[in-house]
Amino acid sequence: MITVAELAEGVRADKRAVLARAITLVESRRPDHQALAQQLLLALTPAPDAPIATRVGITGVPGVGKSTTIEALGNHLISLGHKVAVLAVDPSSTRSGGSILGDKTRMGTLAVNPRAYIRPSPTSGTLGGVAKATRETIVLLEAAGFDVILVETVGVGQSEVTVANMVDTFTFLTLARTGDQLQGIKKGVLELADVVAVNKADGDHIVEARVAARELSSALRLIHPRGSLWRPPVLTQSAIEGTGIPEFWDAVIRHRTTLQEAGEFDRRRRQQQVDWTWTMVRDTVLSRVEQSDGVRSVRSGVEAAVQDGSLTPALAAQRLLDAFDGR
Ligand code: GDP
Numbered sequence: 001m002i003t004v005a006e007l008a009e010g011v012r013a014d015k016r017a018v019l020a021r022a023i024t025l026v027e028s029r030r031p032d033h034q035a036l037a038q039q040l041l042l043a044l045t046p047a048p049d050a051p052i053a054t055r056v057g058i059t060g061v062p063g064v065g066k067s068t069t070i071e072a073l074g075n076h077l078i079s080l081g082h083k084v085a086v087l088a089v090d091p092s093s094t095r096s097g098g099s100i101l102g103d104k105t106r107m108g109t110l111a112v113n114p115r116a117y118i119r120p121s122p123t124s125g126t127l128g129g130v131a132k133a134t135r136e137t138i139v140l141l142e143a144a145g146f147d148v149i150l151v152e153t154v155g156v157g158q159s160e161v162t163v164a165n166m167v168d169t170f171t172f173l174t175l176a177r178t179g180d181q182l183q184g185i186k187k188g189v190l191e192l193a194d195v196v197a198v199n200k201a202d203g204d205h206i207v208e209a210r211v212a213a214r215e216l217s218s219a220l221r222l223i224h225p226r227g228s229l230w231r232p233p234v235l236t237q238s239a240i241e242g243t244g245i246p247e248f249w250d251a252v253i254r255h256r257t258t259l260q261e262a263g264e265f266d267r268r269r270r271q272q273q274v275d276w277t278w279t280m281v282r283d284t285v286l287s288r289v290e291q292s293d294g295v296r297s298v299r300s301g302v303e304a305a306v307q308d309g310s311l312t313p314a315l316a317a318q319r320l321l322d323a324f325d326g327r
Contacts, residue, residue, distance in 0.1 A: 002018075002021065004036060004040050004043055005043070006018075007021065007022050007025070007043075008040060008043040008044055010022075011044060011140055011144050013144075014144040014145055016117070019117070019144055022040060025037045025040065026041070026136040026137055026140065027122045027133040037136065040140075041139055044139060044143040046142065051147060053142045053146065053147045053148060053149055054147065054168060054169070055138065055149045055151065055166065055167040055169070056148070056149070056151070056168070056170075057151045057152075057153065057160075057164055057166070057167040057170040058151070058153070059152075059153050059154065059155055059171070060154075060173030060199075061154065061155065061174075062154055064173045065173060065199040065200060065239045065240070066152050066173055067106035067152075068239035068240055069173060069197075069237070069239040069245070069248075070086055070107060070110065070150055071106070071107040071108070071239070072239050072245045073150070073245050073248065073249060074110040074113075074116055075109060075110060075113070076245050076246060076249060077148050077249065083115045083117075083145055083146045083147055083148070084110070084116045084117075084148045084150065085116070085117045085118075085138075085146040085148070086107070086110070086117070086118045086119070086150045086151075087119050087134055087141075087149065087150070088119075088121040089121055089127075089130055089131060089153040089159050089162060089163050090120075090153065090154060090156070090159070091121075091126070091156055091157065091159055117144075117146060119137065121134075122134070126283075127162060128279065128283040129283075131166065132280065132283075134166065135166050138151075149167075151166065155186060155189060160188070160189055161188075161192065164192040165275060165276075166272065166276075168256055168265065168268070169195060169252045169255045170193055170195075171193065171196070171197065171248075171252070172189050172192070172195070173196075173197050173199045174196065174197070174199070174212075174216070175198065175212075176198055176200070176201070176208040178208075178212050182215060190220060191223055193220075193232050194252075194255050195232055195233060195235070195248065195251045195252060196220065196232055196233070196234045196235070197234070197235045197236065197237050197244070197248055198213045198216070198234065198235070198236045198237070199238070200238060200239075201236035201237055201238050201243070201244065202238035202241050206236075209236045213234040213236050214234075216234045217233075220234065229258065229264060230255060230258050233251050235247055235248055235251060288324075289321070292323075292325050293325060294324055295320055295323050295325075298319065298323045302319050302320055302323075
Protein backbone atom coordinates (compact mmCIF):
# COMPACT_ATOMS: atom_id res chain seq x y z
CA MET A 1 0.00 0.00 0.00
CA ILE A 2 1.45 3.34 -1.06
CA THR A 3 1.57 5.97 1.71
CA VAL A 4 0.17 9.49 1.57
CA ALA A 5 3.73 10.87 1.71
CA GLU A 6 4.76 8.72 -1.27
CA LEU A 7 1.67 9.77 -3.19
CA ALA A 8 2.38 13.44 -2.46
CA GLU A 9 5.98 13.08 -3.55
CA GLY A 10 5.01 11.27 -6.75
CA VAL A 11 2.38 13.88 -7.59
CA ARG A 12 4.85 16.74 -7.00
CA ALA A 13 7.33 15.02 -9.30
CA ASP A 14 4.55 14.66 -11.90
CA LYS A 15 4.95 10.89 -12.05
CA ARG A 16 1.97 10.06 -14.22
CA ALA A 17 1.24 6.65 -12.72
CA VAL A 18 1.14 8.16 -9.22
CA LEU A 19 -0.92 11.11 -10.42
CA ALA A 20 -3.46 8.73 -11.93
CA ARG A 21 -3.67 6.81 -8.63
CA ALA A 22 -4.11 10.04 -6.70
CA ILE A 23 -6.92 11.15 -9.00
CA THR A 24 -8.60 7.77 -8.66
CA LEU A 25 -8.39 8.25 -4.90
CA VAL A 26 -10.14 11.65 -4.92
CA GLU A 27 -12.76 10.25 -7.29
CA SER A 28 -13.50 7.27 -5.07
CA ARG A 29 -16.57 7.34 -2.88
CA ARG A 30 -15.22 4.78 -0.41
CA PRO A 31 -14.94 6.45 3.01
CA ASP A 32 -11.40 5.11 3.62
CA HIS A 33 -10.29 6.44 0.22
CA GLN A 34 -11.90 9.79 0.92
CA ALA A 35 -10.06 10.08 4.24
CA LEU A 36 -6.75 9.36 2.51
CA ALA A 37 -7.59 11.80 -0.26
CA GLN A 38 -8.13 14.60 2.25
CA GLN A 39 -4.75 13.88 3.88
CA LEU A 40 -3.14 13.95 0.47
CA LEU A 41 -4.76 17.28 -0.41
CA LEU A 42 -3.54 18.76 2.87
CA ALA A 43 -0.04 17.47 2.19
CA LEU A 44 -0.17 19.17 -1.21
CA THR A 45 -1.35 22.58 0.02
CA PRO A 46 0.68 25.03 -2.06
CA ALA A 47 3.27 27.28 -0.44
CA PRO A 48 2.13 30.93 -0.18
CA ASP A 49 4.66 31.97 -2.79
CA ALA A 50 3.85 29.17 -5.25
CA PRO A 51 2.94 30.32 -8.76
CA ILE A 52 -0.81 30.52 -9.32
CA ALA A 53 -2.19 28.45 -12.16
CA THR A 54 -4.78 29.80 -14.58
CA ARG A 55 -8.08 27.91 -14.41
CA VAL A 56 -10.29 28.27 -17.46
CA GLY A 57 -13.77 26.84 -18.09
CA ILE A 58 -14.93 26.11 -21.64
CA THR A 59 -18.58 25.52 -22.49
CA GLY A 60 -20.71 25.33 -25.62
CA VAL A 61 -23.18 22.94 -27.22
CA PRO A 62 -21.93 19.58 -28.56
CA GLY A 63 -20.39 20.06 -32.00
CA VAL A 64 -19.43 23.72 -31.49
CA GLY A 65 -15.76 22.75 -31.43
CA LYS A 66 -14.71 22.55 -27.79
CA SER A 67 -12.38 19.58 -28.27
CA THR A 68 -10.88 21.07 -31.42
CA THR A 69 -10.36 24.38 -29.59
CA ILE A 70 -8.73 22.64 -26.64
CA GLU A 71 -6.42 20.76 -29.01
CA ALA A 72 -5.38 24.02 -30.74
CA LEU A 73 -5.22 26.08 -27.56
CA GLY A 74 -3.38 23.38 -25.64
CA ASN A 75 -0.69 23.14 -28.29
CA HIS A 76 -0.40 26.94 -28.42
CA LEU A 77 0.02 27.07 -24.63
CA ILE A 78 2.65 24.35 -24.66
CA SER A 79 4.55 26.32 -27.31
CA LEU A 80 4.48 29.25 -24.86
CA GLY A 81 6.10 27.00 -22.22
CA HIS A 82 3.01 26.06 -20.20
CA LYS A 83 1.96 22.66 -18.89
CA VAL A 84 -1.68 22.06 -19.68
CA ALA A 85 -4.24 19.83 -17.98
CA VAL A 86 -7.67 19.16 -19.45
CA LEU A 87 -10.60 18.00 -17.32
CA ALA A 88 -14.27 17.56 -18.03
CA VAL A 89 -17.42 17.96 -15.99
CA ASP A 90 -20.14 15.93 -17.63
CA PRO A 91 -22.83 14.77 -15.23
CA SER A 92 -24.70 13.07 -18.09
CA SER A 93 -21.86 10.58 -18.33
CA THR A 94 -23.03 9.14 -15.02
CA ARG A 95 -26.08 7.87 -16.87
CA SER A 96 -24.62 7.04 -20.25
CA GLY A 97 -21.32 5.70 -18.93
CA GLY A 98 -19.68 7.62 -21.75
CA SER A 99 -18.12 11.02 -21.45
CA ILE A 100 -17.14 14.04 -23.41
CA LEU A 101 -13.38 13.69 -23.61
CA GLY A 102 -13.87 9.94 -23.39
CA ASP A 103 -12.54 9.87 -26.89
CA LYS A 104 -9.08 11.34 -26.77
CA THR A 105 -8.66 10.98 -30.50
CA ARG A 106 -10.38 14.35 -30.86
CA MET A 107 -7.34 15.79 -29.09
CA GLY A 108 -4.85 13.56 -30.82
CA THR A 109 -1.66 15.59 -30.66
CA LEU A 110 -2.37 17.03 -27.21
CA ALA A 111 -3.11 13.59 -25.74
CA VAL A 112 0.36 12.33 -26.61
CA ASN A 113 2.23 15.48 -25.59
CA PRO A 114 4.16 14.90 -22.35
CA ARG A 115 3.41 18.48 -21.26
CA ALA A 116 -0.33 17.78 -21.37
CA TYR A 117 -2.61 15.67 -19.20
CA ILE A 118 -6.17 14.81 -20.25
CA ARG A 119 -8.66 13.30 -17.83
CA PRO A 120 -12.27 12.52 -18.74
CA SER A 121 -15.16 13.31 -16.43
CA PRO A 122 -15.58 10.98 -13.47
CA THR A 123 -18.51 8.76 -14.32
CA SER A 124 -19.93 8.07 -10.92
CA GLY A 125 -22.17 10.11 -8.73
CA THR A 126 -24.18 13.27 -8.90
CA LEU A 127 -23.10 16.64 -10.30
CA GLY A 128 -22.05 17.49 -6.74
CA GLY A 129 -19.85 14.40 -6.60
CA VAL A 130 -18.35 15.05 -10.02
CA ALA A 131 -17.68 18.68 -9.08
CA LYS A 132 -15.96 17.72 -5.84
CA ALA A 133 -13.72 15.20 -7.60
CA THR A 134 -12.89 17.75 -10.30
CA ARG A 135 -12.02 20.50 -7.81
CA GLU A 136 -9.78 18.14 -5.90
CA THR A 137 -8.18 16.90 -9.11
CA ILE A 138 -7.35 20.53 -9.95
CA VAL A 139 -5.41 20.75 -6.67
CA LEU A 140 -3.47 17.58 -7.57
CA LEU A 141 -2.68 18.79 -11.09
CA GLU A 142 -1.48 22.17 -9.88
CA ALA A 143 0.77 20.42 -7.35
CA ALA A 144 2.16 18.43 -10.29
CA GLY A 145 3.14 21.69 -11.97
CA PHE A 146 0.31 22.15 -14.46
CA ASP A 147 -0.06 25.91 -14.71
CA VAL A 148 -3.05 25.99 -17.04
CA ILE A 149 -6.14 23.95 -16.17
CA LEU A 150 -8.86 23.76 -18.84
CA VAL A 151 -12.22 22.44 -17.64
CA GLU A 152 -14.64 21.48 -20.41
CA THR A 153 -18.36 21.13 -19.89
CA VAL A 154 -21.55 20.89 -21.90
CA GLY A 155 -24.51 22.93 -20.81
CA VAL A 156 -26.41 20.20 -19.03
CA GLY A 157 -28.47 21.42 -16.08
CA GLN A 158 -26.36 23.18 -13.50
CA SER A 159 -23.01 22.03 -14.86
CA GLU A 160 -22.11 25.42 -16.35
CA VAL A 161 -22.69 27.25 -13.07
CA THR A 162 -20.72 24.56 -11.28
CA VAL A 163 -17.73 24.91 -13.60
CA ALA A 164 -17.91 28.73 -13.59
CA ASN A 165 -17.54 28.51 -9.81
CA MET A 166 -14.33 26.50 -9.97
CA VAL A 167 -12.42 28.53 -12.57
CA ASP A 168 -11.02 32.06 -12.85
CA THR A 169 -12.20 32.69 -16.40
CA PHE A 170 -15.27 31.09 -17.92
CA THR A 171 -15.42 31.00 -21.71
CA PHE A 172 -18.32 30.29 -24.02
CA LEU A 173 -17.95 28.97 -27.56
CA THR A 174 -20.79 29.49 -29.99
CA LEU A 175 -21.52 29.32 -33.71
CA ALA A 176 -22.46 32.24 -35.93
CA ARG A 177 -25.99 33.08 -34.86
CA THR A 178 -27.72 36.33 -35.62
CA GLY A 179 -31.12 37.93 -35.14
CA ASP A 180 -33.75 35.49 -33.89
CA GLN A 181 -31.20 32.71 -33.58
CA LEU A 182 -29.56 34.66 -30.79
CA GLN A 183 -32.60 33.80 -28.69
CA GLY A 184 -31.50 30.19 -28.86
CA ILE A 185 -28.50 30.96 -26.67
CA LYS A 186 -29.26 30.42 -23.03
CA LYS A 187 -29.26 33.79 -21.30
CA GLY A 188 -27.70 32.28 -18.21
CA VAL A 189 -24.55 31.28 -20.05
CA LEU A 190 -24.04 34.83 -21.33
CA GLU A 191 -24.21 36.06 -17.74
CA LEU A 192 -21.52 33.59 -16.72
CA ALA A 193 -19.19 34.07 -19.69
CA ASP A 194 -16.02 36.18 -19.32
CA VAL A 195 -14.89 35.55 -22.88
CA VAL A 196 -17.12 34.60 -25.82
CA ALA A 197 -15.79 33.19 -29.09
CA VAL A 198 -17.67 32.50 -32.30
CA ASN A 199 -15.99 29.34 -33.61
CA LYS A 200 -15.83 27.97 -37.17
CA ALA A 201 -15.04 31.41 -38.56
CA ASP A 202 -13.42 29.96 -41.66
CA GLY A 203 -14.07 29.49 -45.37
CA ASP A 204 -17.40 31.00 -46.40
CA HIS A 205 -18.39 31.64 -42.80
CA ILE A 206 -15.93 34.37 -41.88
CA VAL A 207 -18.22 37.31 -42.61
CA GLU A 208 -21.19 35.63 -41.00
CA ALA A 209 -19.12 34.96 -37.88
CA ARG A 210 -18.04 38.60 -37.64
CA VAL A 211 -21.62 39.83 -37.96
CA ALA A 212 -22.68 37.35 -35.27
CA ALA A 213 -19.87 38.51 -33.00
CA ARG A 214 -21.00 42.13 -33.32
CA GLU A 215 -24.60 41.23 -32.49
CA LEU A 216 -23.57 39.13 -29.53
CA SER A 217 -21.37 41.93 -28.35
CA SER A 218 -24.37 44.32 -28.28
CA ALA A 219 -26.42 41.72 -26.40
CA LEU A 220 -23.62 41.43 -23.84
CA ARG A 221 -23.48 45.19 -23.33
CA LEU A 222 -26.96 45.00 -21.84
CA ILE A 223 -25.76 42.44 -19.30
CA HIS A 224 -22.50 44.22 -18.42
CA PRO A 225 -23.15 47.96 -18.33
CA ARG A 226 -20.52 50.60 -18.97
CA GLY A 227 -18.31 50.91 -15.92
CA SER A 228 -18.32 47.18 -15.13
CA LEU A 229 -14.90 45.93 -14.12
CA TRP A 230 -14.82 43.57 -17.09
CA ARG A 231 -16.87 43.59 -20.27
CA PRO A 232 -16.61 40.22 -22.01
CA PRO A 233 -15.10 40.47 -25.48
CA VAL A 234 -16.67 38.52 -28.35
CA LEU A 235 -13.98 37.08 -30.61
CA THR A 236 -14.04 35.04 -33.78
CA GLN A 237 -11.83 32.02 -34.30
CA SER A 238 -11.31 28.89 -36.31
CA ALA A 239 -10.16 26.08 -34.07
CA ILE A 240 -9.49 23.88 -37.06
CA GLU A 241 -7.24 26.44 -38.75
CA GLY A 242 -5.87 27.79 -35.48
CA THR A 243 -6.78 31.38 -36.32
CA GLY A 244 -7.88 33.49 -33.37
CA ILE A 245 -6.56 30.98 -30.82
CA PRO A 246 -3.67 33.18 -29.59
CA GLU A 247 -6.15 36.08 -29.32
CA PHE A 248 -8.50 33.85 -27.32
CA TRP A 249 -5.70 33.19 -24.84
CA ASP A 250 -4.74 36.88 -24.75
CA ALA A 251 -8.33 37.67 -23.72
CA VAL A 252 -8.15 35.10 -20.90
CA ILE A 253 -4.94 36.71 -19.63
CA ARG A 254 -6.39 40.21 -19.93
CA HIS A 255 -9.35 39.06 -17.86
CA ARG A 256 -7.08 37.56 -15.22
CA THR A 257 -4.89 40.69 -15.07
CA THR A 258 -7.91 42.98 -14.81
CA LEU A 259 -9.27 40.98 -11.88
CA GLN A 260 -5.87 40.80 -10.21
CA GLU A 261 -5.27 44.53 -10.47
CA ALA A 262 -8.64 45.20 -8.86
CA GLY A 263 -7.98 42.68 -6.06
CA GLU A 264 -10.93 40.70 -7.38
CA PHE A 265 -8.97 37.60 -8.39
CA ASP A 266 -7.98 36.62 -4.83
CA ARG A 267 -11.35 37.62 -3.47
CA ARG A 268 -13.09 35.36 -6.01
CA ARG A 269 -10.86 32.40 -5.27
CA ARG A 270 -11.38 32.77 -1.53
CA GLN A 271 -15.13 33.08 -2.02
CA GLN A 272 -15.11 29.96 -4.22
CA GLN A 273 -13.50 28.03 -1.35
CA VAL A 274 -16.22 29.19 1.04
CA ASP A 275 -19.00 28.41 -1.46
CA TRP A 276 -17.46 25.01 -2.08
CA THR A 277 -17.48 24.32 1.66
CA TRP A 278 -21.20 25.10 1.92
CA THR A 279 -21.98 23.12 -1.21
CA MET A 280 -20.44 20.09 0.44
CA VAL A 281 -22.41 20.71 3.62
CA ARG A 282 -25.62 20.86 1.57
CA ASP A 283 -24.77 17.73 -0.42
CA THR A 284 -23.87 15.81 2.72
CA VAL A 285 -26.99 16.85 4.61
CA LEU A 286 -29.14 15.91 1.64
CA SER A 287 -27.58 12.50 1.26
CA ARG A 288 -27.95 11.87 5.01
CA VAL A 289 -31.63 12.77 4.76
CA GLU A 290 -32.12 10.51 1.75
CA GLN A 291 -30.31 7.62 3.38
CA SER A 292 -31.82 7.87 6.85
CA ASP A 293 -33.90 4.85 7.86
CA GLY A 294 -36.78 7.08 8.92
CA VAL A 295 -36.97 8.82 5.54
CA ARG A 296 -36.59 5.57 3.63
CA SER A 297 -39.51 4.04 5.47
CA VAL A 298 -41.95 6.84 4.58
CA ARG A 299 -40.52 8.02 1.26
CA SER A 300 -42.63 6.05 -1.21
CA GLY A 301 -45.85 6.77 0.69
CA VAL A 302 -45.13 10.50 0.86
CA GLU A 303 -44.16 10.65 -2.82
CA ALA A 304 -47.38 8.84 -3.79
CA ALA A 305 -49.40 11.29 -1.69
CA VAL A 306 -47.80 14.26 -3.49
CA GLN A 307 -48.51 12.65 -6.83
CA ASP A 308 -52.19 12.06 -6.13
CA GLY A 309 -52.60 15.51 -4.63
CA SER A 310 -53.45 14.45 -1.08
CA LEU A 311 -50.33 16.23 0.23
CA THR A 312 -48.92 19.53 -0.94
CA PRO A 313 -45.17 19.52 -1.70
CA ALA A 314 -44.56 21.74 1.33
CA LEU A 315 -46.40 19.38 3.67
CA ALA A 316 -44.66 16.40 2.08
CA ALA A 317 -41.27 18.01 2.62
CA GLN A 318 -42.16 18.59 6.25
CA ARG A 319 -43.23 14.97 6.64
CA LEU A 320 -39.93 13.74 5.19
CA LEU A 321 -37.93 16.04 7.46
CA ASP A 322 -39.98 14.91 10.47
CA ALA A 323 -39.10 11.32 9.56
CA PHE A 324 -35.38 12.21 9.32
CA ASP A 325 -33.77 10.68 12.34
CA GLY A 326 -30.78 12.99 12.23
CA ARG A 327 -28.14 10.38 11.54
P1 GDP B 1 -17.31 19.56 -29.38
O1 GDP B 1 -18.43 18.57 -29.39
O2 GDP B 1 -17.79 20.91 -28.96
O3 GDP B 1 -16.11 19.12 -28.61
O4 GDP B 1 -16.87 19.76 -30.92
P2 GDP B 1 -15.64 19.11 -31.72
O5 GDP B 1 -14.39 19.78 -31.35
O6 GDP B 1 -15.69 17.64 -31.58
O7 GDP B 1 -16.01 19.55 -33.20
C1 GDP B 1 -17.22 19.13 -33.84
C2 GDP B 1 -17.01 19.13 -35.33
O8 GDP B 1 -16.78 20.47 -35.79
C3 GDP B 1 -15.82 18.32 -35.80
O9 GDP B 1 -16.15 17.67 -36.99
C4 GDP B 1 -14.74 19.37 -36.02
O10 GDP B 1 -13.82 18.98 -36.99
C5 GDP B 1 -15.55 20.56 -36.48
N1 GDP B 1 -14.91 21.83 -36.14
C6 GDP B 1 -14.42 22.19 -34.91
N2 GDP B 1 -13.88 23.42 -34.97
C7 GDP B 1 -14.04 23.86 -36.24
C8 GDP B 1 -13.69 25.08 -36.91
O11 GDP B 1 -13.10 26.01 -36.35
N3 GDP B 1 -14.05 25.17 -38.23
C9 GDP B 1 -14.70 24.17 -38.87
N4 GDP B 1 -15.00 24.36 -40.15
N5 GDP B 1 -15.03 23.01 -38.27
C10 GDP B 1 -14.70 22.85 -36.98
